[in-house]
Amino acid sequence: MAMAISAIADDVRHVKEDNPFESMMSRFDRAAQLLDLDPDLYAVMRVPNRELKVYIPTRMDSGRIQVFEGYRVQHNFARGPAKGGIRYSPDVNIDEIRALAAWMTWKCAVVNVPFGGAKGGVICDPTQMSMGELERMTRRYASELIDFIGPEKDVPAPDMNTNEQTMAWIMDTYSMHARHTVTAVVTGKPIDLGGSSGRREATGRGILFVVNEAIKKFKMTPPQTRVAVQGSGNVGGIGARLMHEAGYKVVAISDVHGGIYNPNGIDIHEALKHLQQTRSFEDFEGVEAISNEDLLELDCDVLVPAATENQITSENAERIKCKILAEGANGPTTAAADEILHNKGVFVVPDILANAGGVTVSYFEWVQDRMGYFWREDVVNERLHDTMVASFNDLCRYADSHSVDTRTAAYMLAIDRVAYDTRMRGIYA
Numbered sequence: 505m506a507m508a509i510s511a512i513a514d515d516v517r518h519v520k521e522d523n524p525f526e527s528m529m530s531r532f533d534r535a536a537q538l539l540d541l542d543p544d545l546y547a548v549m550r551v552p553n554r555e556l557k558v559y560i561p562t563r564m565d566s567g568r569i570q571v572f573e574g575y576r577v578q579h580n581f582a583r584g585p586a587k588g589g590i591r592y593s594p595d596v597n598i599d600e601i602r603a604l605a606a607w608m609t610w611k612c613a614v615v616n617v618p619f620g621g622a623k624g625g626v627i628c629d630p631t632q633m634s635m636g637e638l639e640r641m642t643r644r645y646a647s648e649l650i651d652f653i654g655p656e657k658d659v660p661a662p663d664m665n666t667n668e669q670t671m672a673w674i675m676d677t678y679s680m681h682a683r684h685t686v687t688a689v690v691t692g693k694p695i696d697l698g699g700s701s702g703r704r705e706a707t708g709r710g711i712l713f714v715v716n717e718a719i720k721k722f723k724m725t726p727p728q729t730r731v732a733v734q735g736s737g738n739v740g741g742i743g744a745r746l747m748h749e750a751g752y753k754v755v756a757i758s759d760v761h762g763g764i765y766n767p768n769g770i771d772i773h774e775a776l777k778h779l780q781q782t783r784s785f786e787d788f789e790g791v792e793a794i795s796n797e798d799l800l801e802l803d804c805d806v807l808v809p810a811a812t813e814n815q816i817t818s819e820n821a822e823r824i825k826c827k828i829l830a831e832g833a834n835g836p837t838t839a840a841a842d843e844i845l846h847n848k849g850v851f852v853v854p855d856i857l858a859n860a861g862g863v864t865v866s867y868f869e870w871v872q873d874r875m876g877y878f879w880r881e882d883v884v885n886e887r888l889h890d891t892m893v894a895s896f897n898d899l900c901r902y903a904d905s906h907s908v909d910t911r912t913a914a915y916m917l918a919i920d921r922v923a924y925d926t927r928m929r930g931i932y933a
Contacts, residue, residue, distance in 0.1 A: 524603035524813050527839040532606070535915035538908065545923050548931060552605060553586075553620075554578040555598070558648040560626065562641040565634050574626040574645050578658055579605035582925040585656055586622035587612060587863060589663025589692075590645075590670070592638075596625035600813075607834055608863065610918035611856040615895045617867040620922075622658050624649075630665045639673055646677040653678065655688035655874065661866050662692040668704075672697055688873035691866035700869035701881035703862075706888060708742030710861015711832050712750060713892040714853050715806055718828045721851065724805065726751035730767075732804040732826070733757045734796055736785075739832040739859060740810030741776055748772035752806075756799050759784070760811070763799045764791035801825065809836035810859075816841050824850060831855035846909045854914045857895055864891050 521527065529550065536546050560572040575598055578586040588608040601623045608621030626645055630638060652658060662671055671690040675697065678689045687698030695701060702709070719729055731752045733744040736759045748754050753769040764770065764785045778788045786793070800807065800815060801823045809815045810832025816824060821841035829845065830853040831837060837845070837852070845852060865888055872878045879887075903913035 521817060521838045521840045522814055523599055524835045525599040525606075527814075527835060528603045528606050530839040531842075531911065531915050532919065535912055535919050538906065538912065539916055539920060539923070541919065541923060542927075544931065545926055548926060549580070549919065549922060552577050552579045552602060553581055554652070555602070556649065556652060557598070558645065560641055560644045560648065562637060562644055564637055572626050572628050572641055572645075574624065574648070575601045576622065576624040576649055576652065576658070577601045577605040578620070578622045578652070580609040580620035580922060582922050582929060583613065583620055584618035585620070585654075586658040587619035587661070587866065588622035588624065588658075589661045590624040590626070590666050590674075591664035592626050592628050592630045592666055592670075593664055594627060594629045596627045601625050604834055607856055609922060610915060611860045611863055612867075613918035613921040614856050614899065614914055615860045615864050615891055616898075616921070617864060617891075619659070619863070619867065622660070623663075624660060625663075638670075642670055642673045643677045646674040647681070650678065650681050653689060655686065655870070659688070659866075659870055660690050661862075668692060668694045668699065688870055691869040693869075698869075698873045700865055700872055700884060701879065702884035702888070703865045703869055704738065705742050705746070706865035706884075707739045707832070707859050707862035708744075708746055709885065709888060710864065710892050711739070711743040711808060711810075711830055711858055712746045713861070713889050714858050714896050715747065715752075715808075715828065715830050716750075717893060717896045718830065718851060718853055719806070722805075722827055727753065729753060729806055730755045730769075730804045731806040731808065732765075732799055732802045733808045733810060733832075734763070734799050734815065734836075735759070735808075735810035735832065736776065736779060737810070739862075740808065741779075743808060743810060743832055744772050745776060755804060756794060756802055757785070758794070758796050758799050758811075760796075761785075762796060763794045764788055765794040765799070765802065766791045806830060808832050811836070814838055816845070818844065821845055822848070824848070826850060828853065830858045832859050834859065842909070842911055846911075852910050853896070854911045856914050856918065857892075857899055860895070861888055861892060864888055 556576040604623035612619040671693045693699035756765040806828045807826035813835040816837040818840040821844035
C-alpha cells in the first residue's frame with residue numbers, strides 16, 4: 505500500500521524545497537504511507553475540493569479601472585465548513601494558496617475543531633493603495649465569492665495584510681446580498697460587529713501555551729528559558745509580549761528589516777513600543793542589531809519563527825541551536841530541513857499545532873455568532889488553553905505510540921481524523 509501511494513506521488517510531482525505546496529505534500533505523503541492510507545482516500549484527500557480564480561475590476565482613486573487577480577482554494581469539507589484566511593500581497597500565487605488551504609485542513613484536525621481548510625489571496629500591494637481602493641477591491645472580491653462562502657460553506661478570516669476592517673467589509677458585502685446581517689460569514693471581525701474577545705491575541709497566546717508544555721519535557725522553567733522570536737506582528741509580537749509577561753527571557757526579536765539581540769533579555773514592552781513609534785527596531789537602546797538570518801541561528805532554548813515561509817532550510821538547519829522550535833508562521837521550515845532538525849534532537853512543535861490558537865478562537869467566534877451569545881475574554885482564553893494543551897498531549901502520545909517525530913505525528917493524527925470522517929461519510933461518486 506505504501507508503495508502504491510509513493511508511485512502516485514512520484515508520478516505527479518518532484519519536491520522543490522522552496523515550493524510550499526510541494527513541501528506540504530511531501531509530509532502528507534510520508535504520513536499517508538505510515539498510516540497505510542487507503543489509495544482511494546489518498547486520491548481524494550491529496551487534492552483540493554475546489555479552486556477559484558477570480559478577476560477583480562476596481563476603480564482606483566485616479567478614476568482608472570485596475571483588474572486584480574484573486575484566488576480562493578477550498579481544500580476539504582469532510583469535517584465541516586472550510587476555514588481560512590485571506591491575504592493581500594504582490595507575492596500571492598496559487599501554489600502558496602493551495603499549501604495554506606491544505607495546512608488549514610490539517611491544523612483544524614489537529615486541534616479537533618469541526619472545519620476543513622481554505623485559503624484566499626489577492627495579488628496586490630496594499631501599501632500602495634488607499635483605504636478607498638482597498639475597500640472597493642475587497643467588496644468586489646467578496647461579491648465574486650458570494651456563492652462559495654457563508655457560515656455553512658466557507659468562513660474567511662484575516663491573514664497577511666488584512667485585518668478586522670477587511671473582515672467588516674466582507675461581512676457587510678455578504679449581508680447586503682443576503683438582505684440581513686450575517687455575522688458568522690467571517691471571523692476576526694471587530695468585537696462590536698460580532699468578533700470574539702481574545703481573537704487578536706489568540707495565535708500568540710496559543711504559542712505561549714504549547715511552549716509552556718514543551719519546556720516541561722526539558723525540565724525547564726520560564727525564567728531559565730531563552731527565547732528568540734523572528735517576527736513582531738500579530739503572531740511574533742504578541743507571542744513575545746505574552747512570553748515576556750510569563751517570565752520568559754526573550755533575547756531577540758525582529759521585523760522585516762532586521763532584529764535586536766541581548767543575551768540578558770529584552771524589555772519587550774519597550775521594544776514593541778519603540779517599533780510602533782518609529783516603525784523600526786533601529787536605535788533601540790541596550791541591544792545589538794542582528795539580521796533575520798542570524799537570529800535563527802542564535803544559541804537559545806526556544807526559537808519561534810513567526811514571519812513567513814521557508815526560513816529554515818537544508819542550507820541553515822544544521823546551524824540551528826535551539827532545543828525547541830515552535831513554529832508561529834505557516835511553513836517556516838521546509839520538508840528537506842525536517843530530518844536534519846530531527847537528527848540534531850530539536851523538539852519541533854509544528855506549525856499546524858503551534859499557530860492553531862488563531863483558528864481555535866476563530867471557531868469560538870463562529871460558535872458565538874451562531875449562538876448570538878458572547879463569552880468573556882477569560883472564558884475564551886481558558887477554553888483556548890484547554891484545547892491547545894489537550895492537542896499538544898494528543899500529539900506527543902501519537903508520536904510516542906508510532907515512534908515518529910512530532911511533525912510526522914501531527915500530519916498522521918490530522919490525516920487519520922480526516923480520513924475517518926471521509927470514510928464514514930463515503931465518497932459521493
